[in-house]
Amino acid sequence: MHHPISPAILYWGTPVVLISTLNPDGTPNIAPMSSAWWLGHRCMIGLAGSSQTTQNLLRTKTCVLNLPTEDMTTAVNALALTTGASPVPEWKHGVGYIHVKDKFARSGLTPQASEVVPPPRIKECPVQMEAELVEAHDMMKDMEELKRAPFALELKILRIHVEDQLRLEGFENRVDAGKLRPLFMAFQEFFGMRRGKVDESRLAGIEEENYRGITGTVASDWKTNEKQ
Numbered sequence: 676m677h678h679p680i681s682p683a684i685l686y687w688g689t690p691v692v693l694i695s696t697l698n699p700d701g702t703p704n705i706a707p708m709s710s711a712w713w714l715g716h717r718c719m720i721g722l723a724g725s726s727q728t729t730q731n732l733l734r735t736k737t738c739v740l741n742l743p744t745e746d747m748t749t750a751v752n753a754l755a756l757t758t759g760a761s762p763v764p765e766w767k768h769g770v771g772y773i774h775v776k777d778k779f780a781r782s783g784l785t786p787q788a789s790e791v792v793p794p795p796r797i798k799e800c801p802v803q804m805e806a807e808l809v810e811a812h813d814m815m816k817d818m819e820e821l822k823r824a825p826f827a828l829e830l831k832i833l834r835i836h837v838e839d840q841l842r843l844e845g846f847e848n849r850v851d852a853g854k855l856r857p858l859f860m861a862f863q864e865f866f867g868m869r870r871g872k873v874d875e876s877r878l879a880g881i882e883e884e885n886y887r888g889i890t891g892t893v894a895s896d897w898k899t900n901e902k903q
């Protein structure tokens with residue numbers, strides 16, 4: 676049986692991303708977020724307009740998308756309820772957010788120089804994607820009170836770094852999906868995927884390289900993916 680309900684937020688479960696950007700004074704900021712999805716070599720993220728990260732992205736057009744593992748909840752929790760924005764936006768102040776200038780110090784995470792964008796990567800994250808802003812979509816502008824409140828931001832992935840242990844053996848450009856341990860958030864709770872692979876995927880019958888021409892791949896320095 677089903678019943679209609681109205682949760683205050685629709686938070687069905689998405690991966691946690693730690694976004695690093697640069698503040699106006701050149702210092703780095705980190706924001707944990709999870710309204711993110713991927714299509715080809717693009718990522719769409721949903722961010723509050725009042726977040727320092729949104730302001731940094733609209734201004735500098737660059738960021739790094741760092742994917743934490745399910746073991747990194749201590750660092751993510753240290754970043755939760757903090758903002759690089761000062762003063763703290765009214766709604767955030769009301770629910771207990773504080774201003775934190777140095778999010779790397781706060782979280783114990785380590786900055787690592789990026790290769791093609793100015794904001795640093797986060798060393799502890801096994802996946803780091805350097806990216807640039809392509810387009811900002813003002814969401815919910817049909818509702819007067821929410822104009823410029825949330826933004827949907829389209830990011831072009833420029834360079835992808837993965838820890839060697841995540842690479843599929845024998846291939847130049849592939850990830851071993853069974854080794855990924857992403858952290859998910861659903862309805863503000865953390866989830867992992869420790870059960871691993873649960874069934875064979877029919878879609879996986881398609882050779883991965885077949886996608887390359889249709890995904891908007893930017894990097895020009897990839898080698899062809901012949902099995903070694």
Ligand SMILES: Cc1cc2nc3c(=O)[nH]c(=O)nc-3n(C[C@H](O)[C@H](O)[C@H](O)COP(=O)(O)O)c2cc1C
Binds near residue numbers: 723726
């Ligand atoms: C795990 C996690 C997921 C979050 N997901 C989002 C999100 O998808 N979009 C968003 O606007 N804020 C999200 N937040 C809240 C932001 O972290 C918060 O707005 C923060 O103040 C942003 O930092 P900044 O102002 O320094 O950019 C999330 C927080 C946590 C801890």
